[in-house]
Every structure is written in structure tokens, then in C-alpha cells.
Amino acid sequence: MTTPAVDWVAIARHPRFQELHQRKSRFLWGLMAFSVIYYFLLPIGAVYWVDLFRKQVWGPVNVGLLFALSEFVVAWGIAFIYSRHASRRFDAMAREIAHAAQGSV
């Protein structure tokens, strides 16, 4: 266990950590905002854009049904994008910071 010996304040002020924090915050809250807005368009649209939702595009399949299905695709897409980005960028940066911190004590 390394917990007692770690200088948390020093890591928190380290430029590498600051960079991780900024990149992560921007990326995460951006994705979060997009997904919340995209989700609430569905119940709002079902009430206020009824004519659009009723438009048939593929036999009986209408815009509303396609939009609801797109919610699933968008949710999976966000999960995929986040997971790939986090595994490639954030994990490496976090490992590097952890390694440096634990090596220095």
C-alpha cells in the first residue's frame, strides 16, 4: 500500500495531472451534455413534432420509430467513443502519473 507516503498536493499541482484533468473534464462533460440533449429530444419531439414523427419512410416504419432506434445507436456510439478515447489517452496518462508519483517516494 502506497497511500500514506504519496504527496497528493504535489501530484495535483503537477502540470501532467493538470493536463489530464482538463482534457478529461472537457471530453466527459461534452459527451454527457450531448447525450442528455439527444435523449430529451425524443420525449419532447413525441409531443411537439408529431407530424414529423408520423412521416412514413420505409413501409410502416416512420421517423419517430427510426429516431427512437437511433437513440440506441447514439448511446452505444458514445460508449464506444468514450471507451476508446479513455483506453488510448487517459489510461496511459494516469499510469504515467501514478508511476512517477510512486517512483519518487
Next chain:
Amino acid sequence: MARQVMAAMAALAVSPGAFAFTGGAVPERFGGMTLGVFAAIIALTMYVTWLAAKRVKSAQQFYAAGRSISGLQNGWAIAGDYLSAASFLGIAGLISLYGYDGFMYSVGWLVAYITVLLVIAEPCRNIGKYTLGDILAYRNHYKTAKVLAAASTITVSTIYLTAQMVGGGVLVKTLIGIDYEVSVVVVGVLMLAYVVFGGMVATTWVQIIKAVLLVIASIVLVVFTWAPYGFSLPGFLEAVVADPKVHAQVAKVLGGDGGMTATELGQRFLEPGLYLKNPIDQISLGMALVLGTAGLPHILMRFFTVPNAHQARISVIWAMGIIGGFYVLTLIIGNGAALNVGAATIASFDRGGNLAAPLLAQFIGGGSESALGNFFLAFVAAVAFATIVAVVAGLVLASASAMSHDIWVGVVKGEHATPAEEVRAARISAIAIGAIAIAIGILAKGQNVAHLVGLAFAVAASSNLPCILLTLYWKRCNTGGILLGMTVGTVAAVVLVLVSPNMSYPKIEREAAQQVIEAAPAKIASLEAALAGAVDEAARRQADSALKDAQVALTTAQTTVQSLEGKLTSLVGLESPLISLRNPGIYSIPLGFLCVILGSLLWRRDRHARDKWDELYVRQNTGIGAEQASQH
């Protein structure tokens, strides 16, 4: 000892004498086969529990399965924990009765996991140990945070649990005719066996088994339902919108065909507005789902079972794939039930439509008289039963952990308990919570519990989530914030539901029933005249079914008036609801956040919360010092 008790309970659970068939969707002569399917699934989960019980010796094994569950396994377990009977049977039922709106309703349940994935799972894995209390106590006043988190965990879990126990008991009775009380006790005893002997290890595997069975059942249903249409979506929906049963259902929901042609009525089934009418209520429910899931203690707890934050992330990705895929399948299952079984038949078994999927299973296997049809039905019923047990086990484990780890070990013993003492405390807590769950299940028989799942999400979103989120991401957050946020958030959500239209208002219900009774003689007379004057078979059948509906409505109204005799006000003494919203989230969630912020700003003395901020923030982002998996 453990083995003997479990063997005895398994014997009780599968002995035919414990069950009394009194009807249900399964014909009596197929009762033996149904029991066989149930016994096979219960035996499988018992075997897993027996294997798990040998491993569970430390607190880390009991609460967190030794942090040795892989991301893939945990993803299936999350799906098993989350897909309660309400979403498994309820959403297919809503689609079968109300078409598009039912499907739209399912979307929020998946989108909820984006919140879990992006801002909750990994930080919680990095700084947490076993419970919500561990996260909140990290930088806030230890005892205050632990007591608040435990109280909230037990409140949310008990609300959710009541919905599962009561809803599950009713469901099992409708499906296979087992007495309500017997089903509640069997669910309770089985769930206790998993939790007490196998802790998190057994609970996880029971949830995985249930999720796998659920997905298999859904895929079989979809393949059989969809194959006749060459797996074409427009081709399949073409058949749905052309079906007279669907036309009749739409006309019934709209209170008349409104001059629409049959084609228009059919297409209307795939358009919004048959079920969900108030957009504000929809947004309110959406907020509770999207923010509440991340604050459900039994879901949160699942992230402590994986070895690290990376596996926590992978588990959410898998869970989203399984849960989302399942909801897409319900589009075919629900519409397939509307097409093949028909809304009228589905609603005749259960007004909420919960039997849509089981009845569709019976149909695709060859109908209510065929052995294969009833085997399919029995399989779906057994999966529904396993669903209730698995979800309840997760809830009881979360509550028991809060009671033993946060209250007894944390607050009472000041963290000075040996691992053996802690495991014993957790087992005793589980038995206590389990006994309470069984008692609530029996006492709440006949109560309307449909709104309780929504309430659990609303409480979690209004109290737990603001506290977790601001503790993790806001430097100024402190003990004052979580004290005010937890209390006001919980109280606001509960009070808003108590004064909402979800409650029963005898005066209004009696007046409505009186109106039905007064109008009935004229209506019945006119329908009788229509029946007598029917020119062809179709008109005769239509008039006959309308007449039967009117007679049922009259009897129901008379029973309502009788049962409400002398009652004037709702549970909290109101003659009519104070608010029109069924879901409190739109008010209580912002209020919860506001209270955490206000409480933190007003609470000046919390130096500790500030001093710990750097440590918490570094740890949640880097995983330095995170709890490790146990060594084998």
C-alpha cells in the same frame, strides 16, 4: 451446516406440496412440467451458491467477491441486476398495448448508463471500498456521512424491494397460479440463501445466470416471431398495422375510431401519444432514470467487484450492449404479442400487460393446448421468477452491507472489527433485511406498487446522485452539503409522490365509479339492442365484446364503491392530488443539487473536506492507492 440448511431449502422449494396450482396462464395439466423447469433453474443457482459459499470467508469476498469479477462477467451481472421484472415483462407489455409509446419508454433505461459510464463507475471504483458510505465518508465527516449513506441506501433499496416483492408475487400467481404468500416466502428464502451463504460471489453468479437465460428467452421469442416475415422490419410491422386486433386496441385506447380508416388506426399504433400524454411528466421520469440509475446503491456496489477502474469501464460497456440489445428485442416481442396474441387477451390476464411476453411464448410454441407452447411459457415464467430473486438478492445485499459495514463496523465499532466479525455482522444484517422484505411483501399484498420503482429512481437521483457527484467533482462540497442534500432530496421526492396522482383518492374514485354505475343501465340497454340487431357475424362479435366490457366495468365500479365505503381522503389526508405530476424528479432533483450546494456554502468549518480534496481528486483520476483484488 450451511450445506444441510441449503439442501433442506432446495427440497422445500422444489417439493410439489409447497405449491398449490389454482390456475394462471399455465393449464393445470402442465403444472408438473412447469415445476420441473423452475426446479432446474433453482437447482443451478443453488449449485453456484454452494460453490461460492466455500470461498466467502473475508469481508472483501462477502461484499465485493474478492474484486475478482471480470468486466465481461460484471457487465452481465449489472444487466441481471437492472433488468427487473418491470423492465423485462413490463416494457414488452406496454408495447403490446400502446405500441410506440412503450418502446419510447424503454430508451431512458439505457441512456441512464451513459451517466454511470462517464462520471460514476471509474471514480467510484478508484476511491470506494464496499458501499456508498465509503465514497461519501472519504472527505466528509466520517460518522455523519456513513449514517446518511446507510439510511439512504436502506430507504432506496426498501422502496425498490417492495415493488419487486409485491409485483413479483402477483406476477407468479398470474403466470402459474402459485399463492401470493407462498411465492413471496419462496422468493425471500431463496434470495436469503444466495446472500447469506454466498455473499456477493453467489449474488453475482445468480444475476449472470438470470441475464443469460433472459437473453436466450428473448432471442428465441424474437426468432420465432420474426422468421415468418423473413426478418424484415417493414414486412413485420406491415402485418402488425394490418391486424384487426391492433385496430380494435387503438380504437379502444382513443375512445372510438375518430373517423379513422382501418389502415390509419393500424399506423396510429406506431405513432406517439397512446400512453404517455403529459410531456412534463415524461421529462421528469427521464431525469429520474438518467440521473437515478447512477445513484442506486445496488448498482454502485457492482463496481467494487472488479479488479480496477479499467474493468469497471468495460463492465458498463458490456452492460449497455446487453441492456440496449434487450430493449431493441422487446420492440419485436411487444409488437409480436399485439399481433399474435392481441391486446384484449393480454389485458384480460393482467391490465398492465405484464403477460405479453409469456403469452407470446405460449403462442409461438403452438398455443395454450400444446406441450411445447407451455414449455416455452414455463421457461419464460421461470426466467421471470429468477429475475425477481436475482434483483431482490442485489437489493438485500446492498442494504445489509450498509447496515453492517457502514453502521455497525464504521460507526459503532469505529472500524475495529475482525474480518470474521464483519462477515458475521453482514450475514446477520442480511437475515434481518430479508425477514423485513418478506414481511413487507406479505403486508403490502394488494397494494398498488407500480409507482414505487419510479420513486426509488427519483429518491436516488434527488439525494444520492447530487451528493456523490458533488463530492467527486466539486472542491467546495462538504459535510453540510451532503447533510442538507440527502435529507431534503429524499424528503422532497417522497412527499411529492405522497401528494401526487399516484396515490389513491377515495372521494374522486368513488365519484368516477358512481358515474359509471349511473350511466351503465342505458349503455348496457343500447348495446343489447345493437347485439340483437347485428346484421353479420363481425358486428355481432363486436357488440358482444363491448357488452361484456360494459358489464365488467359496472361490476368493477360497484366493487370500488363498496370497498371505499366511509373513506374520504388519501393516505396523507388529501381529497385530491396537490400536483398533477406522477414523477417528482423535475422538482426534487434540482432541489437536491441546490441543497448540496447551499449546505456546503453555509457550512464553514469543514477543513477536512478541503484538505482531502487533492487526495480524492488525484486518486479518482489515477487509481493510485485503489483497493486491490484479493490474493489467491
